[in-house]
Amino acid sequence: MVNTSETLSQPEFDGLSIVKKKRKIWKVVADDMKKNWKLHLVILPVLVFFLVFSYFPMIGILTSFMDYRPTRGFFDSEWVGFKYFNQLFTDAEFWQVFRNTVVMALLNLSIGFIVPIIFALLLSEIKIKALNRPIQIASYLPYFVATVVVCSIVTTFVANNGVVTKMFMAFGMEQQDMLNNPNYFWGINTVVNIWQGMGYGAIVFTAAIQNVNNDLNEAAALDGANRWQRMWHITLPSILPMIVTMFILKVGLMFSTGFDNILLLYRPSTYDTADVISTYVYRKSIGGGGQYGYSAAVGLFQSILATVLLVASNKISAKLAKTALF
Numbered sequence: 001m002v003n004t005s006e007t008l009s010q011p012e013f014d015g016l017s018i019v020k021k022k023r024k025i026w027k028v029v030a031d032d033m034k035k036n037w038k039l040h041l042v043i044l045p046v047l048v049f050f051l052v053f054s055y056f057p058m059i060g061i062l063t064s065f066m067d068y069r070p071t072r073g074f075f076d077s078e079w080v081g082f083k084y085f086n087q088l089f090t091d092a093e094f095w096q097v098f099r100n101t102v103v104m105a106l107l108n109l110s111i112g113f114i115v116p117i118i119f120a121l122l123l124s125e126i127k128i129k130a131l132n133r134p135i136q137i138a139s140y141l142p143y144f145v146a147t148v149v150v151c152s153i154v155t156t157f158v159a160n161n162g163v164v165t166k167m168f169m170a171f172g173m174e175q176q177d178m179l180n181n182p183n184y185f186w187g188i189n190t191v192v193n194i195w196q197g198m199g200y201g202a203i204v205f206t207a208a209i210q211n212v213n214n215d216l217n218e219a220a221a222l223d224g225a226n227r228w229q230r231m232w233h234i235t236l237p238s239i240l241p242m243i244v245t246m247f248i249l250k251v252g253l254m255f256s257t258g259f260d261n262i263l264l265l266y267r268p269s270t271y272d273t274a275d276v277i278s279t280y281v282y283r284k285s286i287g288g289g290g291q292y293g294y295s296a297a298v299g300l301f302q303s304i305l306a307t308v309l310l311v312a313s314n315k316i317s318a319k320l321a322k323t324a325l326f
Contacts, residue, residue: 064296084297101276105254107190113250115194118200121231122210139199151264154192156178177266182273192261204246208239244323252310255302277302
């Protein structure tokens with residue numbers, strides 16, 4: 001027979017054990033904070049920063065479900081439910097913007113991700129330190145130059161009488177302001193992103209290459225392997241976990257990067273190919289459109305999509321490459 005008293009007391013016992021475990025965890029946390037209060041004090045400004053600028057603003061998600069008006073305020077605006085999401089999925093203009101976002105994101109994710117790796121590999125093959133360091137510093141500069149300055153330089157280069165325009169004219173292209181031509185915007189944006197991020201993006205890969213066991217390269221050289229073979233069979237496999245980690249992070253941010261460059265480079269004549277989700281949200285809200293609820297719905301859709309991509313890429317990486325970020 002089943003012991004009824006034991007059966008009835010089991011849930012009570014489990015609940016008591018859970019409470020004890022929770023108390024133990026809190027006691028450990030409290031003891032650690034007392035013991036290492038200086039370290040916790042150092043991390044406090046970082047926590048405050050993320051709370052103020054990352055977590056508290058998340059209450060703005062609610063505006064995607066209401067007809068928000070600044071004059072009415074957050075609590076007095078009319079609640080409209082999923083109205084703006086229905087508008088979002090039936091709006092032809094949004095799907096055109098979504099297409100532009102996907103295309104430019106894939107260009108940056110493929111070409112823009114591969115170029116820093118190649119650059120880091122090439123830097124590792126330069127054995128003359130007097131030459132290696134200046135090349136690295138020169139490659140970092142575009143990243144630290146203000147985006148407005150970079151876009152001004154690009155605008156001048158591809159203008160009607162710009163240097164780049166004249167170079168293409170030598171190959172038969174007609175004289176024009178290339179930023180006014182929708183057919184050129186994807187290429188221009190990709191090149192600008194590569195120019196800005198190539199050197200800075202290569203820092204992580206350069207550090208990973210420097211940590212590769214040099215004994216493996218020496219053994220391969222003794223066996224007759226040339227530089228290309230050592231790079232392909234030793235260096236790349238050694239830095240593969242770092243490549244996978246950076247790729248996962250890149251996938252999670254693929255739809256949210258490039259806002260500054262696109263906002264400064266695109267024109268009304270190139271909206272058909274240049275407008276992306278982030279700039280579309282800006283135009284529809286504080287950029288003059290005044291559609292705050294609809295813009296919040298578009299932004300929420302972008303965030304959900306980015307999260308799904310991040311989790312999916314991490315799962316795929318864990319199965320195929322046996323390396324994951326979390």
